[in-house]
Amino acid sequence: MRTYIGLVWAIARKDLLVEFRTWERLTSMGAFVVLIGLLFNFSIDRSVVQPQDIAAALIWMTIIFVGMLGMGRTFQLEEQDSALTGILQSPIPLDALYLGKVLGNFVLLSVMVVLVFVVFTAFFNLRLAGNPYTLFGVVALGVLGFVSLNTLFSAMATRSSMGESLLPVLVFPFLVPVVVYGTTATDRLFAGRPFAEVVGNLRMLGAFAILFTVAGAVLFRFVVEE
């Protein structure tokens, strides 16, 4: 068990090290978050609607778009250098490889989620009236479910002739539960509603995250095997 976790961590660490040395994905994702916040600001007519009223929706859409931008490249480095063949020939179990990739992506996207909240709070003058820890739970579970699915499908997209253009068509239909439960819970927490009103959302987001992390780990080998 310990070795297995070690393998998962080794994969995640490798990805994160490459990323924090080059800042390739982080730079483009970070710039995307700030710029989309800027564009959202200009796209809202404040005489009709207040940004606070639709903030949760904007936040979740930004998380998903920036996730698509970053996760699409999950396997690109390996594919370009044919490094995936090397990893596939190593004795590492494929589910550990998948979970390592999910963990790496989860950390990366979490960094971006923090930036999303900072930028949107500043731009739209948001005030969280609810419990911040509950919001943390909602976002962490939603992001984990999203990342699990996205990592599996990005492995497919990278190996297909359509590349990244295939990814949104594959991922978006499956993301409906994350958007529904994530957005409503975030909305309610910003409005200061009690924990009892979001506990159902937390459960569903948790179920989604566990289901697709396990399913991804089981199905991953069918995606990468030659």
Place this chain on the structure above:
Amino acid sequence: MSQKQIRWAIGVLGTLGIAAVIVLHWMVFFWVPTESTMGIVQRIFYIHVPAWWIAFLGFGLVALCSAMYLWIGDERLDRAAVAGAAAGMVFTTIGLLTGPLWGRVAWGTWWEWEPRLTSALILWFIYLGYFLVRRSTENPEQGKRFAAVVGVIGVLDIPLIHVSVTWLRSLHPQAVILNPDGLA
């Protein structure tokens, strides 16, 4: 079965199928009585409802055969899954086209975010993804595996999607067009 027998079976089943479709349409327009509250528009049910049954049957077949294909790797299972997906896609399209025709008269609107309608639209896109991913690889075997993975993920996600859109709908104001109480 030999090629000749297969061609013969396709001919017989095809002819029977076309005949049944013609008889069905004759019955819909001339044989069944007009429903008393909804009127003539209710007749679309005889096309719409079975279309959904077949669409869901198709998706069930895709999920089952995809999972079995990944497990056993028998080519016939992949062919059955594609047949299910093709039928599912066609009948989901029929359901999505006939639903709004009825909804325009019954609800007063072309589109409602009604849970079944919403889930069906999402299902259509999952089928689209299934076919796109299948054709997107140079190695056909890989495309088949990718599609099977989409089929399995689909059957896991569809119940969650349906529950989520039903729950979201319960938060929204309900349609009042056909509600006997009307606007309060």
